[in-house]
Amino acid sequence: MFPVKGISGPPVQVGGGCSLLSPIVVENLVKTFRVAEREPGMWGAVRGLVRRRHRRVRALGGISFAVEPGELVGYIGPNGAGKSTTVKVLSGILVPDSGRCEVLGRVPWRERIALVRQLGVVFGQRTQLWWDLPVIESFDLLRAIYRVSERDHIRARDELIALLDLAPLLDVPVRQLSLGQRMRCDLAAALLHSPKLLFLDEPTIGLDAVSKLAVRDFVRRLNRERGVTVILTTHDMDDIEALCTRVIVIGEGRILSDGTLDDLRRRVTTERWLIVDLLEDDEVSDAQATVISREGSRVCLRFDPEEVAPAALIARITARHAVRDLFVENPPIEEIIARMYRGAAP
Amino acid sequence: MDSLRLYFRYLGVSVRSQMQYRGSFILLSIAHLFATGADFVGLWVLFHRFGSIKGWSLPEVALLYGMVSSAFAFADATSRGFAMFGETMVRTGEFDRILLRPCSVALQIAGQELTLRRVGRLSQSIPVLLWAAWSLHVVWSPAKAALALMTILGGACLFNGLFVLRGTLAFWTVESLEIMNTVTYGGVEASEYPLVIYPAWFRRFFTFVIPLACIGYFPALGILERTSAAGVPSFLPWVAPLAGPAFLCLTLQVWKLGVRHYQSTGS
Amino acid sequence: MSAYGAVISARFRMHLQYRAAAAAGFGTQLFWGVIRILIFGAFYRSTTAHQPMTYPQVVTYIWLSQALMRLIPWYAGDPDVRAAIRTGAVAYELLRPVDLYWTWFVRIIGASLAETALRAIPMFLVAGLFLGLQAPPSWASAGAWGLAMIGVVLLAGAMVTLLSVTMMWTISGEGVTYIVPTLAIVFSGLIVPLPFFPDWAQPILNVLPFRGMLDIPFRLYMGHIPSGQALPLFAQQMAWAVALIVIGRLLLARGTRRLVVQGG
Numbered sequence: 052m053f054p055v056k057g058i059s060g061p062p063v064q065v066g067g068g069c070s071l072l073s074p075i076v077v078e079n080l081v082k083t084f085r086v087a088e089r090e091p092g093m094w095g096a097v098r099g100l101v102r103r104r105h106r107r108v109r110a111l112g113g114i115s116f117a118v119e120p121g122e123l124v125g126y127i128g129p130n131g132a133g134k135s136t137t138v139k140v141l142s143g144i145l146v147p148d149s150g151r152c153e154v155l156g157r158v159p160w161r162e163r164i165a166l167v168r169q170l171g172v173v174f175g176q177r178t179q180l181w182w183d184l185p186v187i188e189s190f191d192l193l194r195a196i197y198r199v200s201e202r203d204h205i206r207a208r209d210e211l212i213a214l215l216d217l218a219p220l221l222d223v224p225v226r227q228l229s230l231g232q233r234m235r236c237d238l239a240a241a242l243l244h245s246p247k248l249l250f251l252d253e254p255t256i257g258l259d260a261v262s263k264l265a266v267r268d269f270v271r272r273l274n275r276e277r278g279v280t281v282i283l284t285t286h287d288m289d290d291i292e293a294l295c296t297r298v299i300v301i302g303e304g305r306i307l308s309d310g311t312l313d314d315l316r317r318r319v320t321t322e323r324w325l326i327v328d329l330l331e332d333d334e335v336s337d338a339q340a341t342v343i344s345r346e347g348s349r350v351c352l353r354f355d356p357e358e359v360a361p362a363a364l365i366a367r368i369t370a371r372h373a374v375r376d377l378f379v380e381n382p383p384i385e386e387i388i389a390r391m392y393r394g395a396a397p
Numbered sequence: 398m399d400s401l402r403l404y405f406r407y408l409g410v411s412v413r414s415q416m417q418y419r420g421s422f423i424l425l426s427i428a429h430l431f432a433t434g435a436d437f438v439g440l441w442v443l444f445h446r447f448g449s450i451k452g453w454s455l456p457e458v459a460l461l462y463g464m465v466s467s468a469f470a471f472a473d474a475t476s477r478g479f480a481m482f483g484e485t486m487v488r489t490g491e492f493d494r495i496l497l498r499p500c501s502v503a504l505q506i507a508g509q510e511l512t513l514r515r516v517g518r519l520s521q522s523i524p525v526l527l528w529a530a531w532s533l534h535v536v537w538s539p540a541k542a543a544l545a546l547m548t549i550l551g552g553a554c555l556f557n558g559l560f561v562l563r564g565t566l567a568f569w570t571v572e573s574l575e576i577m578n579t580v581t582y583g584g585v586e587a588s589e590y591p592l593v594i595y596p597a598w599f600r601r602f603f604t605f606v607i608p609l610a611c612i613g614y615f616p617a618l619g620i621l622e623r624t625s626a627a628g629v630p631s632f633l634p635w636v637a638p639l640a641g642p643a644f645l646c647l648t649l650q651v652w653k654l655g656v657r658h659y660q661s662t663g664s
Numbered sequence: 665m666s667a668y669g670a671v672i673s674a675r676f677r678m679h680l681q682y683r684a685a686a687a688a689g690f691g692t693q694l695f696w697g698v699i700r701i702l703i704f705g706a707f708y709r710s711t712t713a714h715q716p717m718t719y720p721q722v723v724t725y726i727w728l729s730q731a732l733m734r735l736i737p738w739y740a741g742d743p744d745v746r747a748a749i750r751t752g753a754v755a756y757e758l759l760r761p762v763d764l765y766w767t768w769f770v771r772i773i774g775a776s777l778a779e780t781a782l783r784a785i786p787m788f789l790v791a792g793l794f795l796g797l798q799a800p801p802s803w804a805s806a807g808a809w810g811l812a813m814i815g816v817v818l819l820a821g822a823m824v825t826l827l828s829v830t831m832m833w834t835i836s837g838e839g840v841t842y843i844v845p846t847l848a849i850v851f852s853g854l855i856v857p858l859p860f861f862p863d864w865a866q867p868i869l870n871v872l873p874f875r876g877m878l879d880i881p882f883r884l885y886m887g888h889i890p891s892g893q894a895l896p897l898f899a900q901q902m903a904w905a906v907a908l909i910v911i912g913r914l915l916l917a918r919g920t921r922r923l924v925v926q927g928g
Contacts, residue, residue, distance in 0.1 A: 182414075428842035438855065442860055447711050
């Protein structure tokens with residue numbers, strides 16, 4: 052077991068014990084896009100043929116961060132915040148306007164092929180497997196593409212097949228797989244060449260609950276037991292809560308927050324939520340708590356633990372009402388993020 | 398080379414995918430054969446009526462037709478990746494995945510598909526070529542046979558170069574430019590007839606800009622031993638087919654520019 | 665009408681099976697026309713023998729072909745119908761209280777008219793002004809041509825609809841019918857004007873329905889066929905059209921019953 056640290060703490064020895072360098076270093080990345088403006092309607096379309104007006108969109112306005120080996124980082128933000136732009140720059144697909152970036156010791160867009168050989172990427176929305184071929188043949192083709200030796204390939208492949216329970220799927224053409232099955236195969240495919248760094252983009256999107264848990268479990272083990280550094284881009288906050296020790300929030304091309312989940316929560320608010328299941332339909336109110344919602348006999352209250360101790364509030368509520376059950380929670384992370392985005396909007 | 402082996406692997410994958418739809422493949426191949434055979438029917442009818450064109454007889458033009466059509470058959474069958482690049486890769490975002498693989502981008506695109514049914518065109522162009530070879534009053538030699546083969550291969554390179562250009566355009570415009578279709582499909586038809594029948598500007602364009610003359614007309618002059626009559630140096634037929642691969646290399650450089658453009662502007 | 669609008673606009677985005685149709689934008693067709701004219705020019709200069717048509721007539725014929733070629737059956741069956749059969753959506757069409765045959769018939773006619781109009785107008789303008797497309801020699805010829813064009817639309821529509829109907833018999837919607845478009849291309853005069861075909865072939869060409877799709881209307885236009893012949897030739901077109909419609913309706917009825925029996 053390797054001690055995994057967040058952004059503070061000494062660098063970690065992982066795997067072969069070679070990499071003391073941060074796998075990802077990003078410094079002041081700037082990227083602006085020229086987006087053609089389409090004028091609405093027929094006349095606009097005609098005018099658009101002759102002269103196109105362009106709008107400058109600042110996708111990245113100077114972001115900086117570093118990722119240590121073995122971290123499992125969540126990279127979240129609203130749509131259009133710059134998440135996919137960042138990932139594209141990191142993988143060498145996009146060239147930034149300015150700034151410094153090094154992934155696994157290489158400048159991505161300059162040494163694309165060398166970098167990509169050590170990188171695994173999974174897109175939740177699109178499979179990288181060949182649609183008409185049985186899974187096992189896709190794996191074999193990937194071996195040829197990544198130039199993995201026969202021995203290494205078989206070892207990695209068989210391990211992944213065991214870990215992800217792919218044995219019954221190997222001879223099935225990809226087009227016949229369910230979404231959950233396909234995702235597991237895509238995960239395996241991305242790891243066949245034993246990359247040190249894994250980018251996951253919406254890996255659990257559209258999956259049923261069981262598959263989501265399987266994917267999360269696999270990623271967690273991959274990170275904790277094998278020290279694979281993972282960058283997870285997702286809208287699913289459950290993924291974040293389940294997996295990430297560190298969360299980077301990006302909004303409108305700027306980094307809004309970079310730290311643990313708790314750091315994130317505390318930045319936005321210290322408030323906690325008290326959920327009460329009443330036995331009878333009562334009106335619940337308290338001087339130091341605000342009712343957020345009420346669904347049948349379930350009431351949700353918001354309070355600030357720095358203003359009133361949770362225990363005191365609970366005592367008051369249970370004294371006044373017949374309570375069947377109650378629990379204290381942090382506000383859901385979506386709520387936190389939403390507030391953060393709203394705060395970020397000018 | 399590793400890359401070449403990978404390319405053929407890609408093609409193999411494509412063939413196996415298509416083989417799963419075997420029934421329709423056979424029918425479509427036959428249909429394609431008929432469609433492309435219509436060209437030669439036209440040729441035959443006209444020669445039956447007119448006898449000759451600017452001093453070229455039917456077997457002589459058939460030689461030209463056979464070589465160019467065969468070259469196009471190979472190119473057409475292997476071109477789908479670049480020809481449909483805009484629709485299949487850029488618009489859908491699939492191209493990003495291509496960039497995430499540690500091998501040549503062009504090779505992956507080129508290996509996208511081997512459209513088997515288009516090979517059906519060969520089943521009319523090869524017989525035409527063989528018939529022409531048999532009917533011609535020329536003495537065949539291994540050198541001439543090799544020239545014919547080189548011409549076909551060079552032609553396949555050139556046509557593929559045109560498809561690469563067409564795919565490259567997708568980096569800049571959403572609409573596929575009609576001009577590329579004109580030059581590609583129009584070019585095939587035009588080069589199935591001897592260049593002499595066309596006006597000077599046409600001949601110059603298709604000799605120096607898009608060297609279609611080099612993968613049909615000039616080699617044919619060599620095989621038919623008409624170089625002096627046409628006012629063309631006698632060594633030209635033998636080096637002309639090289640224009641095909643040269644053109645392809647040129648277009649691949651332009652392609653690289655396109656990829657760089659994509660990387661700096663996103664999609 | 666908006667439903668047809670949707671059909672027609674979808675059609676414009678379709679890829680067709682054959683390279684000629686699939687690739688042919690306006691520029692490509694201009695190029696093809698020019699090349700064909702140059703080829704014919706060279707042929708004419710290579711011989712002094714008498715030809716079935718004069719060179720100016722050939723030029724006009726070629727430009728008429730480029731302008732109006734979308735009227736002939738390019739499809740081995742309406743692609744929308746093929747898609748409907750493949751996905752099973754045809755079952756919905758069978759449930760509607762409209763005559764399915766006429767629906768398909770009108771659909772394909774609407775599509776081909778729209779596609780043709782889009783191509784014919786600029787082609788007539790450009791070729792007429794700059795490239796040698798001549799006007800009809802008389803009003804009578806023009807009228808004869810107009811009548812024949814009506815025949816073409818109905819005849820081609822009937823043929824394509826029949827091909828669409830035959831697709832109900834094959835699982836994936838394909839079949840030997842894929843040959844028909846090629847036959848249409850060759851035997852309508854699109855590749856080479858039909859009068860140039862060998863003399864022994866002319867009776868065969870007269871028997872086939874394709875002659876009435878391009879060759880006959882074009883030659884009426886040019887006066888190559890005297891306008892007096894317009895009516896009998898139109899009758900010939902309509903005879904074929906009617907025959908194809910009757911066969912089509914019969915097959916559709918059989919096919920519908922078959923589909924319903926199999927449980928759709």
